[in-house]
Amino acid sequence: MIQLSGMPFQQSDMWPSGSIESIIIQQMNEDTVVYSYQSIDELSFELKLRKNIILSARAMNQSNVRFAVFAKSRCNPQYWHLTSTGGFLLLDGVKPSDAIQDIYRNSSQYAFECATAMVIIYYHAVLNLIGESLFNQLFQNIYLYSWHADPDLGLTSNYTDRFLPGDVVYFKNPDFDPQTPQWKGENAVILGDGTYFGHGVGIKTAEQIIHALNRRRKPGTKQSAYLTNLVTRPSFKHLAKLSMSQGVYSNHKYQHIVVQHSESSISFDQYVFYL
Incomplete structure (x- = not known):
């Protein structure tokens, strides 16, 4: 309740x-x-951020970013320094908001693995809710590498059997092929319509993701992949407090941003995000 x-x-x-x-x-x-x-604004903030997480996941799915192991990661050198471990370090003098938006706008220049994808989705969703000014204040030293994230995102992972749309869950593949360790599991956003977005597998049902992982097991093994009860979430309340303390967000005053798009081409700009 x-x-x-x-x-x-x-x-x-x-x-x-x-x-x-x-x-x-x-x-x-x-x-x-x-x-x-504590208030309707705090509840509404979480609902809108959850919705934006879903929208950012769908936008990534329709972008041209590619799945890659850390050794083969790539990024736009105008915004990021590619580290020796395959992480993306924000360049000095670059606005964090511009760098995150570039991943979607110039998506063909990027490749990364699934945990990094989830963190990018979080940053993108938060940016589209709180706006560039506050985002750039909060996230000045972004480093994208696996689950590495700024403390103000407040990412936590807990075991629970209660999932909500906008949560990130984990599909485990216990008999993954050691030759392809990137398929030992899949992080995925719950989209709220019975499907999940996992970077590398796309938008699929739980059964389809499990089937995709099972195809990447060690030869001769039969133990199926499965959806675990591990859930990752940002700190909705912390982010809401930061936003409302800066006067950025109010439940009673928000704006729909719609960018026109051609029906013949689909990009992340087709989605509606909330400020």
Whole structure:
């Protein structure tokens, strides 16, 4: 159930029926766990960030970024220094917001593995919610490498059987082929419609991701890959507090940004993000 300032919260007409926000609210209210928030703004911030995580995952899926092991990672040298370990270090004098946006805008110049993809999705989703000014204040020294992330993202991983749209879950492949260790598992964003986005496998159902991992097992083995109960999330409350303390975010005053796009070509610009 959801509590606002200690009082039960029920669905309202703030979010249209069938919207991802409405679906998340319903799942929270049907849960025996208490989801506690100090205000409607704090709850709304989490809902919008979860939605933006989903939108950023879908945008990455439709971009031209490629999956690659660390040794074969690549990035745009105008924004990033490619380290010897395959990480991307933000160049001096480059705005963090510009560098993150470039991954989507010039996606063909990038290749990375699935954990790094998840962190990029988080940064992109947060940027599109809090705006460039605050984002550039908070994330001045971005280093993209596996699960390495700025402390203000507040990434935590916990074991739970309660998943929500916008969560990142982990599919484990216990009998992965040692010749291809990158397929020992797959991090994936829950998209809220029964599908997941995993960098390297695309948007698929859980069964399809498991099938894809099973095809990459050691020869002769039969132990199936499976969806674990490991969930990774950013600190929604911490980010909401930072945003609201700067006057960046209010539930009652936000803006839809829509960029026109051709029906013959699809890019991340087709999506609507929230400020």
